[in-house]
Amino acid sequence: MAKGIQNETEGKTAEAQADYKKAVEYGNTVIDGSVYSLMNERFGVRKNENPVFYYNTKKQLSYEDVIGVTNGNVFWDLFQEGNVNYQDGNKECIWALQIDYNAYKAEDKKSRLPYAGFYGPVFRDGANNKHIGGMLEDVGGRGVSFLMPTMYTRDVIYEGKWEQDMRNSEAVFRRKFVGNIESSPYYGKVVPWSEMYANENSKSLTYPISCKISTDKFTGLEDGENRSNLFRDEYIIRLPETILLRAEAKMRMGDKSGAAADINLLRDRAQCDYRVVASDVNVDLILDERARELVYEEWRWNTLLRMGGTVATDRIKKHAYWPEAKATLNFDFNLWPIPQTVIDTNKDVVIEQNSGWENR
Numbered sequence: 001m002a003k004g005i006q007n008e009t010e011g012k013t014a015e016a017q018a019d020y021k022k023a024v025e026y027g028n029t030v031i032d033g034s035v036y037s038l039m040n041e042r043f044g045v046r047k048n049e050n051p052v053f054y055y056n057t058k059k060q061l062s063y064e065d066v067i068g069v070t071n072g073n074v075f076w077d078l079f080q081e082g083n084v085n086y087q088d089g090n091k092e093c094i095w096a097l098q099i100d101y102n103a104y105k106a107e108d109k110k111s112r113l114p115y116a117g118f119y120g121p122v123f124r125d126g127a128n129n130k131h132i133g134g135m136l137e138d139v140g141g142r143g144v145s146f147l148m149p150t151m152y153t154r155d156v157i158y159e160g161k162w163e164q165d166m167r168n169s170e171a172v173f174r175r176k177f178v179g180n181i182e183s184s185p186y187y188g189k190v191v192p193w194s195e196m197y198a199n200e201n202s203k204s205l206t207y208p209i210s211c212k213i214s215t216d217k218f219t220g221l222e223d224g225e226n227r228s229n230l231f232r233d234e235y236i237i238r239l240p241e242t243i244l245l246r247a248e249a250k251m252r253m254g255d256k257s258g259a260a261a262d263i264n265l266l267r268d269r270a271q272c273d274y275r276v277v278a279s280d281v282n283v284d285l286i287l288d289e290r291a292r293e294l295v296y297e298e299w300r301w302n303t304l305l306r307m308g309g310t311v312a313t314d315r316i317k318k319h320a321y322w323p324e325a326k327a328t329l330n331f332d333f334n335l336w337p338i339p340q341t342v343i344d345t346n347k348d349v350v351i352e353q354n355s356g357w358e359n360r
Contacts, residue, residue, distance in 0.1 A: 001020070001023050002306050003019045004018075004019030004249070005252075005307065005308040006308070008252070009309070020249040020252045020253045021253065023245065023246065024249045024250060024253070027243070027245060027249065028246070030094070030239070030242050031242060031243055031246060035086075036091055036092060036094060036239050037092065037239070038091075038092050038239060038240070038266075038269050039074050039078060039091060039092055042072070042074050042077055043077055043083070044082060044083035044088060044089060044090070045080060045081075045082040045088075046072065046077065046083070047072075047077060049072055050069055050070055050071055050072045050171070051072060051076065051171050051211075051216045052064070052216050053070075053138040053216050054136060054137065054138055063138055066178045066189065066190065067170075067190060070170045071169070072171050073166050073169060073171055074166070074269070075166050075167055075171075075172050075270065076169075076171040078090065079212050080215075081215070081217070081219065081230070081231060081232035082232070084096050084233035084234070084235060085233055091239075092238055092239035092240065093238060094236075094237040094238065094239060095235070096234060096235055096236060098233055099111050099112060099113060099233050099234060101220060101231040104220075104231065105220075105223065111231075112229040112230070112231060113229060113231070113232065114228060114229050115213035115214070115229075115230055115296070116140060116141035116143060116213060116214045116215070116227055116228055116229060116230060117141070117142055117144055117146075117228035117229065118144065118146045118147060119143070119148075119213040120140045120141055120142070120143020120145065120209065120213060120214055121139070121140060121143050121205060121207050121209060122143050122144060122145045122205040122206065123139040123140075123177070124139075129196060129198075129202055129205075130183075130184055130195075131179040131181055131184040131186045131187075131191045131196070132178075132180055132191060132196075133180060134180060135226070135227055137214075137215070137216045137217075137218065137227070138177070138180075139177065140209040141214050141215075141228060142227045142228045145204070148321070149207055149208075149295065150319050150320065150321045152291070152319035153291055154208050157288050157291050161272070161274055164273050164274055165270050165271075165272050165292065166269075166271050167292050167293065171211060172211050173208050173209070173211075174208055174211075176190050177190065177191050178191070179191050212296040214230075215230060215232075219231040235297060238294075238297065241290075241293075241294060241298065243262050243263075243265055244262070244263070244266070244289060244290055244294075246262055247259040247263050247286060248286050250262065251282070251283075251286065256278040256279070256281040257278040259281045259286075260275075260280065260281050263276045263289050264276055266289065283307060283311060287307070287311075287315070290303060305333075305334045305335070308334055309332075309334070312333075313329055313332045313333065317329060331356055333354075333355075336354070337354055337357035337360065338351060338357075
């Protein structure tokens with residue numbers, strides 16, 4: 001795909017179309033002619049369970065006591081410990097990184113996913129939050145918010161269709177949090193986002209929690225673990241990414257109906273009651289669907305750069321959370337600079353710096 005986009009950028013239209021056609025053929029092999037398929041029914045070690053949370057009060061009341069049952073679903077199943085590998089019955093896992101808690105304990109403590117810590121919101125010190133505190137499962141664990149989702153990722157892509165997408169369900173992208181600070185008027189009640197977004201500091205530290213970065217059943221607590229890490233295997237390639245790549249290739253070939261059909265494979269699985277038609281299909285729609293399906297899985301900046309043209313910088317300027325990112329992004333690019341040390345030490349052939357990075 002990237003090769004086709006680069007050829008198209010360089011005006012090599014025939015070569016680009018051949019590249020896109022090859023991408024579709026490779027996608028067909030994986031999607032239609034192999035052992036992989038989307039999981040459309042609940043499966044795995046927790047297929048008969050719902051997520052269970054407790055909010056941090058003296059009574060340790062169940063989350064269900066306040067908001068009712070949060071229903072599990074097949075998308076939630078995809079990210080449960082013991083469910084990731086193809087051998088676990090997960091037919092959309094193409095390649096997974098193996099994480100093992102026993103190896104973590106016995107060896108160098110590197111076999112872990114530090115997502116709950118790195119990516120998790122902070123409902124405690126520094127968040128200026130007067131209603132919620134602590135580090136239990138109900139707030140996603142011991143988050144420090146080194147990286148946070150933009151407002152685009154957490155809200156914009158679901159506007160107008162909050163209850164119409166499994167990927168935005170309470171089990172998958174949890175938005176309801178119960179007040180657990182006794183002095184709060186929301187003690188024992190769901191705290192509205194208008195309160196949690198009371199100022200920019202709290203807005204940058206508190207946000208919905210994806211089941212991809214946290215869990216209601218942390219492994220290792222009995223051994224002193226502190227709700228910072230997950231010990232499930234991690235997807236390197238999951239079938240929906242291949243489906244979205246095929247949709248993109250079809251779009252770039254002019255087959256918008258075929259692209260729409262591919263995107264609707266994912267929307268059908270997500271039980272959306274909004275579907276894509278050919279006239280909807282463009283780069284922005286592809287990127288929006290990637291955000292819904294692959295948030296926390298893909299390297300988004302790499303995807304934006306791959307799109308060519310000014311897509312990456314245009315969208316950063318539009319959707320970046322902090323104004324500094326918009327203010328300092330003062331020229332368009334989709335290739336990184338070649339390190340000057342590489343240019344200087346290549347004695348036999350002159351390496352030209354990528355366009356736009358000269359003298360920077």
